[in-house]
Amino acid sequence: MSEGAGMSAREVILARIREALRVPAPLPHGLAEESQSQVRQPQQRAAVTTSGAASAGISVAHPSNRLPSLTVLPEEVARPWLPDGGETPAERLRLLIENLGKLRAIVQQVPDLTAASDYLFTIARERDWHRVAWHPHPLVEPLLAGVPCATYRVDAADFDKNALESCDAGITSCEALVAQTGSLLVSSATSGGRALSILPHVHVVVATCDQIVATLADALHAAQARYDGHLPSMLSFITGPSRTGDIERILVLGAHGPKELILILVG
Amino acid sequence: MIVNDLAAPSVGHPPATETQPPKLAKKRFLHDAAEHVRDTGHRAFVRKALSGYYASRDVQKARFRDWEHARDAASLAKWSAVNQLDELLPRFVANFEANGGQVHWARDAEEARTIVLDLVRAARAKAIIKSKCMTSEEIHLNAALEAEGYGVVESDLGEFIQQLRGEPPYHFVFPCMHVRRDEISDLFGKHLGTPPTDSPEELTMIARRHMRRLYVDADIGITGANFLVAETGQISITENEGNARLTAALPRVHIAISGIEKVVEHLDDLAVLLPMLATAGAGQPMTCYNTLYAGPRRPGEADGPEEMHLVLLDNSRTAILADPEQRDSLHCIRCGACLNVCPIFKNVGGFTYGTTYQGPIGSVITPHLRGLADWNHLSGASSLCGACTDACPVRIDIAHHLLHNRRNAARTAPNAWERLGHRLFVMVARRPWLFGLGGAVFRRTLPLLKAVRPPLLRDWLASRDLPAAPRQSFRRQWDHRQSQQPAVSREGSA
Numbered sequence: 001m002s003e004g005a006g007m008s009a010r011e012v013i014l015a016r017i018r019e020a021l022r023v024p025a026p027l028p029h030g031l032a033e034e035s036q037s038q039v040r041q042p043q044q045r046a047a048v049t050t051s052g053a054a055s056a057g058i059s060v061a062h063p064s065n066r067l068p069s070l071t072v073l074p075e076e077v078a079r080p081w082l083p084d085g086g087e088t089p090a091e092r093l094r095l096l097i098e099n100l101g102k103l104r105a106i107v108q109q110v111p112d113l114t115a116a117s118d119y120l121f122t123i124a125r126e127r128d129w130h131r132v133a134w135h136p137h138p139l140v141e142p143l144l145a146g147v148p149c150a151t152y153r154v155d156a157a158d159f160d161k162n163a164l165e166s167c168d169a170g171i172t173s174c175e176a177l178v179a180q181t182g183s184l185l186v187s188s189a190t191s192g193g194r195a196l197s198i199l200p201h202v203h204v205v206v207a208t209c210d211q212i213v214a215t216l217a218d219a220l221h222a223a224q225a226r227y228d229g230h231l232p233s234m235l236s237f238i239t240g241p242s243r244t245g246d247i248e249r250i251l252v253l254g255a256h257g258p259k260e261l262i263l264i265l266v267g
Numbered sequence: 268m269i270v271n272d273l274a275a276p277s278v279g280h281p282p283a284t285e286t287q288p289p290k291l292a293k294k295r296f297l298h299d300a301a302e303h304v305r306d307t308g309h310r311a312f313v314r315k316a317l318s319g320y321y322a323s324r325d326v327q328k329a330r331f332r333d334w335e336h337a338r339d340a341a342s343l344a345k346w347s348a349v350n351q352l353d354e355l356l357p358r359f360v361a362n363f364e365a366n367g368g369q370v371h372w373a374r375d376a377e378e379a380r381t382i383v384l385d386l387v388r389a390a391r392a393k394a395i396i397k398s399k400c401m402t403s404e405e406i407h408l409n410a411a412l413e414a415e416g417y418g419v420v421e422s423d424l425g426e427f428i429q430q431l432r433g434e435p436p437y438h439f440v441f442p443c444m445h446v447r448r449d450e451i452s453d454l455f456g457k458h459l460g461t462p463p464t465d466s467p468e469e470l471t472m473i474a475r476r477h478m479r480r481l482y483v484d485a486d487i488g489i490t491g492a493n494f495l496v497a498e499t500g501q502i503s504i505t506e507n508e509g510n511a512r513l514t515a516a517l518p519r520v521h522i523a524i525s526g527i528e529k530v531v532e533h534l535d536d537l538a539v540l541l542p543m544l545a546t547a548g549a550g551q552p553m554t555c556y557n558t559l560y561a562g563p564r565r566p567g568e569a570d571g572p573e574e575m576h577l578v579l580l581d582n583s584r585t586a587i588l589a590d591p592e593q594r595d596s597l598h599c600i601r602c603g604a605c606l607n608v609c610p611i612f613k614n615v616g617g618f619t620y621g622t623t624y625q626g627p628i629g630s631v632i633t634p635h636l637r638g639l640a641d642w643n644h645l646s647g648a649s650s651l652c653g654a655c656t657d658a659c660p661v662r663i664d665i666a667h668h669l670l671h672n673r674r675n676a677a678r679t680a681p682n683a684w685e686r687l688g689h690r691l692f693v694m695v696a697r698r699p700w701l702f703g704l705g706g707a708v709f710r711r712t713l714p715l716l717k718a719v720r721p722p723l724l725r726d727w728l729a730s731r732d733l734p735a736a737p738r739q740s741f742r743r744q745w746d747h748r749q750s751q752q753p754a755v756s757r758e759g760s761a
């Protein structure tokens with residue numbers, strides 16, 4: 001296809017892509033060899049199974065000889081092969097705590113919000129915090145009552161990044177806790193925007209045990225279901241305190257984000 | 268405490284840049300490779316830096332219930348996305364725009380630079396903060412911004428160190444892995460006026476303190492993107508330090524730059540790709556922050572940029588797409604695993620390649636991006652061990668693609684000597700009597716060859732020794748052994 005004068009960059013690039021894809025690529029490694037001849041047959045709907053994956057039912061249906069369309073999503077296919085996320089709530093709780101420990105996050109289990117509030121009071125004292133930032137949320141607000149320092153409420157009406165920068169800690173809720181990897185899923189909707197969970201030196205997350213899910217996919221599904229297609233402008237999996245290995249590949253915590261990640265797990 | 272035994276200075280000569288005349292690329296490569304290989308201190312340092320990676324990568328791989336099959340699924344996700352790019356890219360763009368983002372299409376590096384410069388001018392930017400973005404290295408964005416008088420600060424610690432050193436990244440995931448801590452201490456002392464220290468922790472804190480105000484004061488944040496999610500119109504950014512999160516949170520304008528091949532179809536695909544990227548690339552269960560952005564700040568959200576722009580870059584990616592045999596090199600998720608295991612990378616170092624993307628995958632794609640004629644020498648930067656292919660989480664057969672490039676180069680610009688040599692060999696190998704005669708002649712003249720070093724062999728002999736000539740041909744030895752050791756020994760050893 002010629003790239004005619006007057007075509008926009010968008011048109012040119014899309015034309016190049018269409019042109020390039022006219023010749024089909026071989027199937028990826030792992031898809032059965034013998035199926036490839038079928039796939040190349042035009043106008044034939046061929047289901048091919050991967051050699052090693054047949055038992056899991058991975059299949060790729062080809063409506064034409066060019067466009068592959070997957071009848072099973074890669075995530076469904078991969079689920080039994082990815083790291084374990086636990087089958088029962090107890091297993092998930094154990095995995096979550098174990099994984100967070102390896103990531104050098106701090107986990108405190110408390111029976112109720114009063115105990116959570118006491119714990120926050122203690123760590124604020126211990127660490128000599130002068131000011132903590134928080135956002136209005138049913139899990140966060142009750143904890144702030146007795147905190148032994150100044151507070152800054154992050155608010156859509158008047159957000160002040162300088163005020164936030166001066167805070168020692170940010171206290172947020174989260175969307176979900178992922179047992180599989182020890183990740184916490186936060187969002188701009190339930191964690192006070194984008195900066196509250198990343199700018200202060202310590203990030204305290206308050207969550208309940210029923211927020212624990214097995215896998216990353218489960219966490220994403222939960223968010224999609226909650227927001228019904230209108231996802232918040234930021235969703236972030238946080239997996240341990242900020243870190244870097246840029247100097248001689250030696251691990252240092254607290255590169256630009258929080259040096260400490262503290263999870264208060266209620267219930 | 269770790270490097271006392273490695274006191275040799277890291278290789279200090281300026282790396283090859285992409286603006287050099289391409290004809291020099293091969294010469295430069297050979298020269299730099301020879302120099303790095305001789306620098307045993309540097310090689311030992313790089314190996315040591317990587318040793319922790321190998322250990323943690325193996326630990327994390329073992330957490331997968333089946334790593335090898337998970338690689339199949341990951342490659343399937345990328346394969347189906349890349350092969351449907353004509354549908355998925357427009358779908359991504361429509362959803363990204365519905366989220367309030369603005370898309371800019373760039374055919375090549377120059378167009379991409381112009382787009383970013385226009386955005387920066389329109390925003391009347393005073394300060395620009397940037398998080399790690401290899402596409403921006405590819406288009407030489409910093410130089411273009413600086414030429415227009417805009418200050419831009421790299422916020423990723425490794426990139427920041429490289430920026431102060433005036434060097435491009437040494438490794439596209441570990442940008443300053445070749446730099447010793449005392450050099451970093453000196454560098455910070457010189458540029459930031461900080462006292463010397465040999466603690467990586469303290470050095471990191473110096474950068475942390477230095478950068479905090481810059482995030483707050485910058486009016487533009489520039490980032491890359493690791494994945495573009497077609498079904499939701501989100502871009503996904505993977506990082507460890509939190510600098511990309513800050514860059515996309517505090518400045519008024521967020522500009523992301525991404526290659527067009529980064530599209531995946533489903534949000535779910537990330538549930539496979541993110542842990543695999545982290546495990547293969549850095550030996551982590553997940554990289555510390557994996558963040559999905561869907562447009563600028565929403566009404567009711569506390570903060571976030573007012574504008575979000577995405578520059579979609581072709582820059583010869585469609586040329587790779589047009590080659591069905593090597594199309595899968597666009598599946599690359601830039602984890603860096605193939606560099607970390609490559610014996611060539613570990614011995615010649617990252618700068619020797621003279622490319623934005625170093626190591627095996629860089630050797631595969633650079634000839635596509637910048638011309639096979641001038642960059643085919645990278646196809647030879649391989650020991651044919653296949654370690655890269657084994658390491659790749661999305662199962663790109665990198666090692667064979669290097670061979671494909673060699674074949675393509677031989678096809679497009681045949682080398683008369685090589686062809687003559689092959690023809691001669693075919694002629695000889697087809698005639699056992701001639702083969703035997705050739706062997707006999709060769710066995711006798713080998714010592715002579717060693718002494719004379721004819722010009723044709725000189726390059727080859729420069730780093731190798733010819734073996735001592737055997738007294739008998741292989742066939743003779745074989746017959747002899749067979750007659751001495753009947754079938755019993757085979758059974759015995761089985």
Ligand code: SF4
Binds near residue numbers: 547600628662663
């Ligand atoms: S080619 Fe594979 S191993 Fe190399 S960087 Fe890309 S994804 Fe990683």
